[in-house]
Amino acid sequence: MFRVSLILVELVVSIDRHFRIFDTIIFAEILMKSISLCNPSRSLGFLTPAMSFLLMAFLGLPLFAAEKPNILFIFADDQCYETIGALGHTDIDTPNLDKLANQGTVFTHTYNMGGWHGAICVASRTMINTGRFLWRARELDSDLSQEVKEERMWSQLMHTAGYETFFTGKWHVNADTGAIFDHVSNVRPGMPGPIFYPEAYGRPIEGQPDPWSPTDPKYEGFWAGGEHWSEVVANNAENFMEVSSRSDKPFFMYLAFNAPHDPRQAPQEYLDRYPLDRIEVPENFAAEYPYMAGTGAAEIRDEVLAPFPRTEYAVKVHRREYYALITHMDDQIGRILDALEKSGKADNTYIFFTADHGLAVGHHGFIGKQNMYEHSLRPPLMVMGPKIPKGKKIDTPVYLQDVMATSLELASIAQPDYVEFKSLMPLIEGKRDKQYDYIYGAYEPDSQRAFISGDYKMIFYPRIDTYRLYNLDTDPMEMDDLANKSKYKGKMAELKSAFVWFQGRMADPLK
């Protein structure tokens, strides 16, 4: 009896190791031993590992689970979709991100659903780590302890599936990283601090000295601690790659840059690459946004970084610093990709690059992310890996949090019921050409809504009962508002009706 119990314990241990090939063979042998114990007259002790392997194949157990791919998730902060050089929207140097775009598949229309308060980062990151849509993520935000206890967080799902999980960088989620990752390096806050310097706001004014310096370490921020925070992310990633190269477990690395979130501080050599005459002002630049008062964002921290009314000069200076910080981050991503090559694991690794949402930096009279325009909702998204076509572009609208569901599929994890986002693999493999019926966006419970159906996008400001309507296909810069044109009366009625129905599906608190 004791021996039978021991065998059962061995069985459980073996199962708990997630059927890696070697364990599978052991598992088969243990199974055979159990059979022979139950039927001593028909001993199968002669069974070789090779025969066990064949038996397991016959039983249909996952023999090749040991081939589980590594997942490298690189997450930027406040990066607009337009800032990848290879995609041709703007003149910016991103050779390493270009490599991901050229050697992988690009999702050109990737959305974030917005946020429930000014820190859109919190909403976006809570969604990707819990798998819930916006308002259900908000329900969890105040207390994620039950999620953690029930091991429902993204990294916990990966850990349970046999992954060695690693975190470094910006977190900004209401859960302890130490409780849900196997390895943690630096955990950074929502923005590089510790102090908000007044010199960084309401600047620059043309013809006057600029009080702020993006390279002066006295302003701390990315310079706090003596080494630029983006470089620290790459250092940590290199160290973990080295450790994981000696492990036979697959890894899940969650590398989260604070870049290019403000304060937009980069080394001088990166600023030097962007003289002001290299910077173009966005085509939809506006000195003032006509409905700013109704957005709920007029006095938000991001918007007061530049003076009102906006000037082309101020927008160019902010873009210069934004691009410099992105190019500097791109160099650190190059170091991470080199370390992956060196680890010997590159061939079996999927790389995801995205950001938590976009950023305006001068589009439409906005500087920040608390609005429903494409520049502020949409980050870049590139996927590269063994089964990913090279140089493919997919313009089907998706959510950036679909990365979480995709990683679960790649790791052979059955998608839990509570995960509302969808894997990108059916789109990548051409098995599906639509991901969602509608794309939804919101800012605060009652400030702004976006609703995209086909080519049309409706924006709604409930506080001032104002709508805007754009055709994203013919007017991707959202410059021609169709909401009050008589020709679009029917379209507006159709969208409003569908939106009201969809609010119920989204548990939208706006009545």
Ligand SMILES: [Ca+2]
């Ligand atoms: Ca952010």
